[in-house]
Amino acid sequence: MIRNAKLSDKHQVLKFCQNTFSWGDYVEHVWDFWITEDSLFVYEKQLPVGICHAFFSKNQLWIEGIRVDTNFRKQKIASELVKHVESIGKKDNVLFSFMLIDAENSVSLSMAKSLEYTIFQTWKFYSLEPEKNSNFNIIFANSLNDHLCTHYVKSWRWIPIDSTIISELSKQNKIIQSKIDDKTSTAILSDSEHFENTLIVTLFSSSEKTASQIILFLQNYAIQNNYNRIQILTKENLQNLKSLEHKLSFHLLRKNLD
Known part of the structure; x- marks a missing residue:
């Protein structure tokens, strides 16, 4: 019932993936990207009624895009898709599985908790x-606090940070810092891989000033580099600014697979 x-499948799947959110x-x-990246799975009952995409990076599994046709809800289809992906990860000795869920999506959070x-x-x-x-008071950095910065967001996937990634980001001037009053x-x-002219920023904030x-730097950087949108992901509450808008809050969920 679950297959690649x-x-x-695209036409049938998009029929039940139109009004998932408000x-x-x-x-x-992203469908065409996911097909190319592989690890896109379909739950089939004569026709596709559910999907789930997986992305593997080092010892981590990232689960995204879980969708189920409204006519087939409450049949544990989402859970079966997640279990299928986890089983692949376990065979490849993946240690952790992650997924991102809207903090107000009680149904999906309950499903994740049950798993x-x-x-x-x-x-x-x-x-x-x-x-x-x-x-603006900004420097380009070549190192990170590895206790604070364990992951960064790349195309809405939380990617584990290691020395190789730090080196690559540093060479591209993709790590910026502001230091004020200690x-x-x-x-x-990072550039979005799925949406044009979209800058994705992982922000680790220690003070309002910094x-x-x-x-301020990001706004100017976007103008200079022809970005239309700036998306900031952070664990902290940011101060109210006219051009800054809080959209949603998400829970990053994790499961040990070993």
């Missing part, structure tokens, strides 16, 4: 408007 997705869904925009996932961290999503700015805030920049300096 095919190109021909604003719609993003599956139609022994626990809340690892809570993250907030802010949108920021590009804007021309100057006079407080340091750090941001990691975070605001990074925000």
Whole structure:
């Protein structure tokens, strides 16, 4: 009943992936990428009625895009898809499985809890408007606090940080910091792989002053590099600014697979 997705599944799947959220869904925009990346699975009952995509990085499994046709809900289809992906991870000696769920999505959180996932961290999503700015206190860094910065967000996947990734990000000037009054805030920049002209920022904030300096830099950086959208993911509450809008809060859930 669970198999790898095919190109021909797209039309049927998108039928039940149109109104997942109040604003719609993003599956139609990433389907072709997911097919190419592989590990896109379909739950079939004559026709596809559920999907789930998996992304593997080092010792970690990332689960995303769990969708079930409304006519087939409450049949544990989502749970079966997750278990299927986990079984693949276990065969490959993956140690951890992660997924991201809206903090207000009680149904999905209950499903994750039933599969022994626990809340690892809570993250907030802010949108920021590009804007021309100057006079910000920013440096490009070549190191990170590995106790604070364990993951960074790349195309809405929390990727574990290691020395190789730090080196690559540093060479590309993708690690920025602001230091004021012995407080340091750090941001990691990445381009969305699925949406054009979208800058995704993982922000580790230690003070309002340093975070605001990074925000000013990001707005100007976006203008200079032709980004239309800035998406900030952070564990901290950011100060209210006219061009900064809190969109959603998410729980990052984790499960040990060993």
